[in-house]
Amino acid sequence: MVVAAMDNGLTEKHDMTSRIAIFGAGSIGCFIGGKLLAAGNEVIFYGRPDLQIAVQTSGLRLTELEGNETLIPAEQITFSTDPAILSDADLILVTVKSRDTETAGRTIRDHCSHYPSVISLQNGIENTAILRRLLPGYKVTGGMVPFNILRMEQTVFHRGTEGTLILQESPETLPLQQALERAGLTTETHRDISSILWGKLLLNLNNAINALSGLPLRQQLAQQAYRRVLATCIRETLTVLRVANIRPAKTGKVIPNLLPLILTLPDPLFIKVAGAMLKMDDNARSSMWEDLQRGREPEVDYINGAVIRLGEKIGVATPANQTITRLMRAAHANGKGSPSLSAEKLQNYFN
Known part of the structure; x- marks a missing residue:
């Protein structure tokens, strides 16, 4: 099944989650961010210049194990290499590689004085602790992405395995869980992340x-x-x-x-x-x-x-x-x- 994002959104706009920023728009970030955007959420992408050019030229194509496709035109995507774009985000999903976690934490601290919620969706054990150390006063939680995302072509991201996305049980993660479920991604919460x-x-x-x-x-x-x-x-x-x-x-x-x-x-x-x-x-x-x-x-x-x-x-x-x-x-x-x-x-x- 192919789903195309329309100018008025795939679904009715929801107010549970406001402005979501994807910090580190690579394979995981583009896939999850793209699914959230296609479901009617306001999503901004912060990432590398080469991917910015590709996305702003060709949009995003998200393909899945079961055969589903989501197509998002370039004109509907806000993608920047300037961290200032994070300044009015309500929720920041950190999807950078673990080696870049410290840089991500400092960047969020320098550009987000309004203390948005921060959720790490990274591989590895230590990322949430690093972000909490660098972001005192921020509400930082963790999560686990179970599925594999492979960048097939310039802006084609393919989910080749299945799994349930797990978020840390917290009031801060509830709006994201609801948004992910509306976007077609199954989720659970767990107290001991x-x-x-x-x-x-x-x-x-x-x-x-x-x-x-x-x-x-x-x-x-x-x-x-x-x-x-x-x-x-x-x-x-x-x-x-x-x-x-x-x-x-x-x-x-x-x-x-x-x-x-x-x-x-x-x-x-x-x-x-x-x-x-x-x-x-x-x-x-x-x-x-x-x-x-x-x-x-x-x-x-x-x-x-x-x-x-x-x-x-x-x-x-x-x-x-x-x-x-x-x-x-x-x-x-x-x-x-x-x-x-x-x-x-x-x-x-x-x-």
């Missing part, structure tokens, strides 16, 4: 493995040898979390402690037992793969690196996550995109 983020991080440990493989997610996860590497990283992370007295929440179809066992099943049995984990289309790839292909620094230091730092703090070794981090850094330094490591070659680093 930290446990949700750790649960998501367990699944995100595959991001780097997918990037190193160079394969689409479905093809990579269908191979037991790649899954064995992922299971090793997850098992190691669960050990760290257990010693640190952190209990990761279930964010997917599988209880976290069962993930290593399920991942190491033979291929036919894994496909039968964990079919929901493979419910994605052939376009789905990890954001770290996209980072390598575009020459950007991948977020491995904020995913696997978070495990390493916690392990160092509590005295638990993390050789598997250190190996993955080292391989990703080398791939980025090489500047040639994914190294396309076979499953067997990747496993050799763990023997």
Whole structure:
């Protein structure tokens, strides 16, 4: 189904959420912001000059796993590279890469003296705490985006996996939850967002493995040898979390402690037992793969690196996550995109 945004909006305007700013209009920001805009919300985008030019020329095309499309003409999109555009936002969704969180916090502080609500929708564990430190007096909450968004072409953003978007339970997130639901994105709220983020991080440990493989997610996860590497990283992370007295929440179809066992099943049995984990289309790839292909620094230091730092703090070794981090850094330094490591070659680093 193709839905086109009209001049008068796709739906009746709602007053629950006023002016929403997307801070870091990349793949996640453009998709969520575009869905909110198409549903009749006032949305402004703040991002990079190259994407600004593309969006203001071609608009946005949002495609989804189920076949739905949303088309938003360029003239309906407000996109700026000037942070002054944030000055009258009522709600700011931070969707920058984790390495840019400190810059985002300082920028919001310098341009938003009216204390808008700030919600982090980023990968990683530490972003909300960083924003709270930099934004005293602001209402800062966190959230978790479960699905994969891949930038297919200049302004085509594709959701290739499914999942329920989770927001921290708070009065500040209620208007956003209602707006997201009207935009067709299923949501839940959770009181302990930290446990949700750790649960998501367990699944995100595959991001780097997918990037190193160079394969689409479905093809990579269908191979037991790649899954064995992922299971090793997850098992190691669960050990760290257990010693640190952190209990990761279930964010997917599988209880976290069962993930290593399920991942190491033979291929036919894994496909039968964990079919929901493979419910994605052939376009789905990890954001770290996209980072390598575009020459950007991948977020491995904020995913696997978070495990390493916690392990160092509590005295638990993390050789598997250190190996993955080292391989990703080398791939980025090489500047040639994914190294396309076979499953067997990747496993050799763990023997």
